Amino acid sequence: MPADNCAQPIIDVRGIQVDYGEGRLALDGLGLTLEPGCHGLLGVNGAGKSTLLRVLLGLLRPHAGGGTVMGESIGGSGERLRLRVGYMPESDAHLGDLPAIESVALLGELSGLSPVESTRRAHEVLHYCGLGEARMRSAEGFSAGMRQRLKLAGALVHDPDLLFLDEPANGLDPAGRETMLSMLREVSARGVSILVSTHLLPDVRDLCDSVVIVSKGRVVRSGRVSELISGLSDLWRIQVEGDSACYARALEAEGLTAHTDSTRGDVVVQCPPNSGTKALFRAAVSAGVGIRELSPGTKSIEDVFFESIEESHGHS
Amino acid sequence: MAIHERIYQRLAVRPDKPAPRPMATLGRVLGQHAMRGWRTRLLFYGAFVPGLVFALIIYFLTRNEERVLGLARQFALTEINSFEDVDSEIWYRCGANLVYLLLGHVQVWFALLLTAMVGAPLVSEDLRTQAAEVYLARPMAPRDYVAGKAWVIAQRLFVVLALPTILVLALGNLLIPASFVASLPLYLVVVAFSALVATSNALLMLGVSALTRSARYATAIWFLIYFVSWIVSEVLVGSTDNTVFEFCSWRTNQHIVLSEMLQLEPLHEELLDLPSIEHSMLPSLLILIGCAALASWTVLRRMQPRKV
Numbered sequence: 016m017p018a019d020n021c022a023q024p025i026i027d028v029r030g031i032q033v034d035y036g037e038g039r040l041a042l043d044g045l046g047l048t049l050e051p052g053c054h055g056l057l058g059v060n061g062a063g064k065s066t067l068l069r070v071l072l073g074l075l076r077p078h079a080g081g082g083t084v085m086g087e088s089i090g091g092s093g094e095r096l097r098l099r100v101g102y103m104p105e106s107d108a109h110l111g112d113l114p115a116i117e118s119v120a121l122l123g124e125l126s127g128l129s130p131v132e133s134t135r136r137a138h139e140v141l142h143y144c145g146l147g148e149a150r151m152r153s154a155e156g157f158s159a160g161m162r163q164r165l166k167l168a169g170a171l172v173h174d175p176d177l178l179f180l181d182e183p184a185n186g187l188d189p190a191g192r193e194t195m196l197s198m199l200r201e202v203s204a205r206g207v208s209i210l211v212s213t214h215l216l217p218d219v220r221d222l223c224d225s226v227v228i229v230s231k232g233r234v235v236r237s238g239r240v241s242e243l244i245s246g247l248s249d250l251w252r253i254q255v256e257g258d259s260a261c262y263a264r265a266l267e268a269e270g271l272t273a274h275t276d277s278t279r280g281d282v283v284v285q286c287p288p289n290s291g292t293k294a295l296f297r298a299a300v301s302a303g304v305g306i307r308e309l310s311p312g313t314k315s316i317e318d319v320f321f322e323s324i325e326e327s328h329g330h331s
Numbered sequence: 332m333a334i335h336e337r338i339y340q341r342l343a344v345r346p347d348k349p350a351p352r353p354m355a356t357l358g359r360v361l362g363q364h365a366m367r368g369w370r371t372r373l374l375f376y377g378a379f380v381p382g383l384v385f386a387l388i389i390y391f392l393t394r395n396e397e398r399v400l401g402l403a404r405q406f407a408l409t410e411i412n413s414f415e416d417v418d419s420e421i422w423y424r425c426g427a428n429l430v431y432l433l434l435g436h437v438q439v440w441f442a443l444l445l446t447a448m449v450g451a452p453l454v455s456e457d458l459r460t461q462a463a464e465v466y467l468a469r470p471m472a473p474r475d476y477v478a479g480k481a482w483v484i485a486q487r488l489f490v491v492l493a494l495p496t497i498l499v500l501a502l503g504n505l506l507i508p509a510s511f512v513a514s515l516p517l518y519l520v521v522v523a524f525s526a527l528v529a530t531s532n533a534l535l536m537l538g539v540s541a542l543t544r545s546a547r548y549a550t551a552i553w554f555l556i557y558f559v560s561w562i563v564s565e566v567l568v569g570s571t572d573n574t575v576f577e578f579c580s581w582r583t584n585q586h587i588v589l590s591e592m593l594q595l596e597p598l599h600e601e602l603l604d605l606p607s608i609e610h611s612m613l614p615s616l617l618i619l620i621g622c623a624a625l626a627s628w629t630v631l632r633r634m635q636p637r638k639v
Contacts, residue, residue, distance in 0.1 A: 072468055074464070074467055074468065092472065093470075094349050094470040094472065095349075095470065097468060097469055097470040098346060098347070098348070098470045102464075102465070102468035104464050104465060104468070106460065106461035107460045107461065107462075108460055108461050108462045108464060108465045109460050109462060110457075110460075110462050110465065110466075111361075111364070111452065111456045111457075111460075111462070112364075113360075113361075113364055121356070121357075121360045121361075122465065122469060124350055124356045124360070125350050125353055125356060125466070125470070125471055126346055126349070126350065126469050126470060127346030127347070127348055127349050127350050127470065138334055139334055139337065139338055139339060139340075140339060142334050142335065142338050143338045143339035147334075166465075169465065171339070173342075173345070173346055174341055174345050202339075205339070205341060206341065
């Protein structure tokens with residue numbers, strides 16, 4: 016998914032395998048190449064997203080495979096790599112009851128900034144993240160949104176070239192989510208590459224240029240969001256008179272992928288490209304339902320995600 | 332440029348190498364923060380009160396020459412009639428017993444309490460909020476994390492243990508200049524023992540703190556280890572007459588090391604009730620260092636990323 020063919024990949028890993036020792040591989044030969052830009056890392060719970068982030072940060076050494084992040088090998092101690100990378104974890108992760116300004120300044124100092132420079136910088140990023148007024152308070156009393164912004168400030172304080180964000184909009188109300196996403200868009204526009212791990216699909220659609228879908232420790236699909244949405248298959252949305260579940264089963268008997276949209280009651284069908292609609296009518300006859308409306312569906316990032324997950328489950 | 336004008340500009344010069352001493356940085360920032368609580372400050376500065384009391388006693392004692400000679404007689408185990416009869420060994424014994432009393436019987440209690448107060452939340456809180464991940468996402472190794480956290484406790488313990496003892500010893504030397512040369516090795520003993528207790532207590536406390544996500548439980552476990560091991564050791568020694576059980580107690584091991592470092596000899600019982608130490612310092616030293624190493628390993632193990 017090259018953003019610029021001349022650009023060096025920010026992440027280039029091959030055959031990454033991580034085994035937590037319970038007989039199931041958290042990452043199973045995962046390979047990934049990402050160019051500079053904003054990328055989404057999607058997957059269901061337990062797919063291996065957080066493990067992948069830890070491997071990329073050099074916190075977890077893979078049992079097999081290797082590669083580079085920002086040109087630094089992930090097999091080493093990772094200290095030079097972590098100079099250039101900012102990490103916003105999913106968990107609360109506030110540093111005890113230190114005031115926000117001190118915790119961000121401490122993280123800056125640990126990243127190699129001088130005490131004076133890191134304090135100055137901590138003031139700046141806290142203002143940038145909207146915590147200017149609250150910077151002298153301890154994070155213990157912060158709301159969920161403020162804690163997320165504090166984590167972002169900590170990740171930005173040493174001015175990294177690459178940000179790893181684990182569920183950045185988790186637990187935020189719609190306004191807080193929009194603020195967080197617009198901040199991330201601005202950071203991205205300033206030349207910082209971002210890899211966002213999330214299971215909130217609208218976040219990826221609103222923020223990312225490209226998406227990587229992980230399932231069972233493997234990359235099952237990756238590419239630009241626009242390319243993935245245009246897809247390889249035709250999508251139809253059908254409103255039927257009769258039992259829609261029965262119709263979906265009849266479609267599957269025809270060899271098509273179909274599911275019922277629980278919100279609208281429509282049946283969503285994926286057909287091979289340029290295959291026409293004859294199979295749809297044949298299935299309606301066999302299911303004994305009438306087709307009220309047949310419209311070409313717009314594929315969403317959700318459709319791409321579920322399609323990828325189903326495919327990966329089918330293969331396994 | 333005002334902050335609102337330069338909010339989030341990319342840095343012109345970004346850090347190109349990790350922090351030179353992450354241990355010192357962690358120790359400084361977290362240590363300053365730990366000392367903001369009034370209880371910790373009260374305990375820290377309160378630890379100088381026994382030193383002050385000792386200093387006053389020494390001051391009033393040395394105002395009367397006969398009292399000083401009387402004290403020297405107690406330590407000398409021989410007849411002393413004048414200052415000419417007091418040799419350097421007797422002055423050393425006077426100083427060594429003073430150090431044993433102040434350092435081994437008083438300051439270690441302050442160290443025990445301060446260890447619990449400062450150290451209990453250091454790792455357990457990080458486990459609760461998963462902040463360890465934030466530290467380790469910085470260019471620092473897990474061993475720097477452990478060393479930095481231990482430094483927060485150890486530097487305060489060292490001050491609480493060594494400083495009052497050294498000041499009292501120095502005051503004694505000032506008031507009785509003849510004792511100065513004989514007391515010089517004592518300064519080294521005070522520094523070495525304080526460093527040993529500060530380091531071993533700090534690392535053991537971190538290990539205890541890494542066992543739980545609650546600072547309160549960590550405090551309880553710390554006191555349990557200290558007192559239960561002491562009681563068990565006393566009961567076993569008392570019931571079996573086998574002094575090898577003295578090694579079970581964290582406290583007794585520290586006492587054995589201090590007595591051996593000071594090369595204390597049995598004294599008149601009415602002066603100071605010294606335990607009869609029948610062991611060399613080495614096993615106790617190995618036990619203290621071994622427990623500290625095991626505790627460090629526990630912290631490092633708890634820092635490792637887990638299945639998510």
